[in-house]
Amino acid sequence: MRRNASVAGGATLLGAELTLAGRLDARFFALLEAIDQTGSINRAARTAGYSYKGAWLLLESAANLASQPLIETGTGGKGGGGTRLTPAAFMLLDAWRRLQAANRAFLHEQEAWLNQLPAVAGLLRRIAMKTTARNQLAGTIDAVVPGPVTTQVSVTIPGGEQVVATVTTAAAGRLKLEPGKEAILLIKSSAVVLVLDFAGYSLSARNQFSGTISRVERGAVSSLVVVTLPGGTNLTASVTNDAVDALALAVGMPATAVFKAYSVMVAVAG
Template sequence: MEISSNLTLELLNQPFLLEKRIELLFAIERCGSISKAAKEVPMSYKKAWEAVNAMNNLSSKAVVQTETGGKGGGGTSLTPYGKNLLKTYLVLKQEQKKFLENLKNITDIDTGTLKTIGRLAMQISARNQISGVIEEINTENVNAEICVKLKSGYTLVSNITKGAVNNLNLKQNDEVTAIFKSNTVLVSTDTNLNISARNKFEGVIEAINEGEINSELIINIGNEDKIASIITTNSIKTLNLNIGSKICAIIKASDVMIGK
């Protein structure tokens, strides 16, 4: 038995993006005409116009624009805002699909009970949660090495069990989240440091939150990928660390968990 649900986005307590309207927008993008798009969906020409007007009226920016006359005889097209809405909706739809698949996996349909429903809303205390795409999976007898390409361009390596790979159904090109605690992140001012830890990322200190004993460093490693590190306040003084200082963040592959 499957679990399914439609996805509707609302504005001002009114339905804004419904699946039928999304189909219409895609058809308008393909056809360049509301009448042709309406036939393709299908829906009546009147309903198509009503849907377009409703979206344009509810939104702060026009979703669909119409041109009359001209060399090409006019037509209908999506505005840049409308095209971005489609991309956003598809991302939300994919996340909804993942949620429903997880819900199906922890639901016993026959008895009507939910197994460990709390996992779906679980918040993680680990300070560092960085998203990326799996570019390679190398498996051994017991463990597996997961290579995750980050937005910064760096590749982060995680060592997890083969069982975890199977349970998460990890595959190449999957979007995942790399999770690690801030107190497992070592730092060094020596960018040429040779160390056995698989992950070494050069970055710039963006913020320092000082405490009496320990302090938190926020390190920007590029393209808004940021790593938090907890070190002693005394170490900050010894290493002469300041906002803007170049630094290396070092993380063992065994300290990196993978979430999907």
């Protein structure tokens, strides 16, 4: 049995992939269950997400390793044709179901223990969040300034930098934003502008963070340019390759990551 701990979405902090003999997984046993229910490999394969050929190859490979057939086929007659599980297959299926139940009970018990450790549980939930936004920053809300239509939210991130987000007042109320609450900030890389030299000008964008370019990842059309702030936070900007070449962007160069408060999305637990 192999158990791989992982973090899942929502309130679940633990997940596990149960595998027998290093290769018999949930999908394989779903195939066995479908054969038992339908009496047809063709229908069972579709149910379990295999091709007909793929299902046969898997069953034959497992039977060879077990040195016992896992299915038997009928040839018609009074009882009709079809496919049935052998006693060896039922034995495996029963063991799988028992182990699955024990595995779920174990995970439930361990998750209850994790939830008694707020710092660890909070860390896992932050890591668990899945989004396409390239920049995901965890921090603590230190100020909420409501207005008739929009609300300004200030969040301090590790390193001491303060990021300002502007959200609708309705959203701020719905999320119950308040000082001291943990939050995750989402900023698309396309919303981040890099400035190398302000040339005496000042920008209206509320968020401006100076750092050093630590990585330039070139793509077919655009590049991802990472700026590392003094506190260790990384901000990624999506920059066209033409701009990378024109500005001669390179690792080690000082740069300022700039983005508007309206470009920052705020997420909170609950």
